[in-house]
Amino acid sequence: QVQLVESGGGLVQAGGSLRLSCAASGRTFSNYAMGWFRQAPGKEREFVAAISWNGGSTYYTDSVKGRFTISRDNAKNMVYLQMNSLKPEDTAIYYCLADGSTLRLRAGVADYWGQGTQVTVSS
Numbered sequence: 563q564v565q566l567v568e569s570g571g572g573l574v575q576a577g578g579s580l581r582l583s584c585a586a587s588g589r590t591f592s593n594y595a596m597g598w599f600r601q602a603p604g605k606e607r608e609f610v611a612a613i614s615w616n617g618g619s620t621y622y623t624d625s626v627k628g629r630f631t632i633s634r635d636n637a638k639n640m641v642y643l644q645m646n647s648l649k650p651e652d653t654a655i656y657y658c659l660a661d662g663s664t665l666r667l668r669a670g671v672a673d674y675w676g677q678g679t680q681v682t683v684s685s
Contacts, residue, residue, distance in 0.1 A: 564588040564674040566658045571679030574648055578683070582643040584658030584676060592616070596641040597633055597672070600681075610656070612644060612668050614648035621668060625651075644662040648683045655680050 570582040582598070597612030607658065611632040612621045620632055631644040656679050661672035 564591075564594065564660045566674055567659060568656065568675035568676045568679040569660045570654060571681045573682045573684065576648060576650055576683055576685050578648050579644070579646045580648065580681060582645065582656055582679060582681070584602070584641045584643075586639045586658075586660060588642070590641040592636040592664060594674075595667050596661040597621075597659045597661075597664075598632065598643050599659060599670060600652075600655045601678075602651075602654040603606060605654075607657070607670060609668055612659075612664055613663055615640065619664070621664070640656075642670075645681070648681075650683045650685045653681060653683050675681045 565587045567585045598610040599607045600610050601607040606666045609623050609627050613632045613634050618636050634641040657678040659672040661667040662675040
């Protein structure tokens with residue numbers, strides 16, 4: 563089992579920044595690809611970003627490329643999502659995910675999910 567706890571969400575004005583953090587505990591963190599999904603009100607969950615087990619590969623949905631950066635610290639069992647130039651359409655609950663497969667994670671069928679953290683961007 564892997565437990566994931568997100569933090570760092572909040573209310574920010576458009577153009578601002580937030581940094582989400584995800585603390586992982588349980589099995590060996592470095593064995594897992596990590597990522598972020600989000601779900602806006604009335605919409606399905608969508609992939610945001612993913613990072614391979616060693617940080618060597620990163621993936622982003624087109625709408626966040628150039629604005630969001632995913633990173634990880636395997637020594638601290640942490641994954642981060644730096645979000646810059648936020649837009650009102652980024653408003654959503656953001657979920658941290660872990661899976662042994664980056665492909666599964668990006669498809670949203672990851673084994674482990676956090677409870678989510680709310681991000682609200684005001685216009």
